[in-house]
Amino acid sequence: MKFFIDTADLAEIRDLAATGLVDGVTTNPSLVAKTGRNFLEVVREICDVVPGPVSAEVAATDVKTMLLEGRKLAKIAPNVTVKVPLTPDGLKACKALSEEGTMVNVTLCFSSAQAILAAKAGATFISPFVGRLDDIGSAGMELISDIVSIYSNYPEFRTEVLVASIRSPMHVVEAARMGADVSTLPPAVLRQMFAHPLTDKGLATFVADWAKTGQSIMDSPMPGKAKEKAAKVKPAKGKGRKATE
Secondary structure, three states: OEEEEEOOOHHHHHHHHOOOOOOEEEOOHHHHHHHOOOHHHHHHHHHHHOOOOEEEEOOOOOHHHHHHHHHHHHOOOOOEEEEEEOOHHHHHHHHHHHHOOOEEEEEEEOOHHHHHHHHHOOOOEEEEEHHHHHHOOOOHHHHHHHHHHHHHOOOOOOOEEEEEOOOOHHHHHHHHHHOOOEEEEOHHHHHHHHOOHHHHHHHHHHHHHHHHHOOOOOOOOOOOHHHHHHHHHOOOHHHHHHHHO
């Protein structure tokens, strides 16, 4: 499973990218607004940090303007993925941009029927929002299971299931169990995946036991180095006899 980070915060992206766990980034108008910065500049900088797909969403709702915006966004960097809404005009834009070779992420998916339409329109990614479905009493992860199952019936569908609106590590685990292609996580959720009380407890024990040895890995000589050094300064037998004579 690929991990995308759902944020426009460059500091967070740089820090998490250093782990080697980040395969891409997703942004949206709400996330970019939090930065208070120029949208295109933020996208360009993110693309410089993360070589994988970086989703940048159009602001228009009509197909003509969506295409103009999508083409402009695609020129920022080769790894830009143009994000469009799952509407009739959004799918028209998806089809046109996909045929031009641009990656497209169809967002705001809340049903299997919508996911089928996106795949037929040539979407690179479909983004079902599991958390928002959970919020209204629906089982968001059931939608992921349905979409993965439906797509598997049709090898000609190349659309990857990108699980969005993730709220907890369990959403990620369930998505992986179902065979989803991508999870896009808020930075806080990815950090939560590292955490386990037994890991913390075990590490604390190891650190305490090591301290009792009084040793330092960095200050200790490499094995065999002390013997090699002694061998270099040891006088040869012949020279030794000559010196005593």
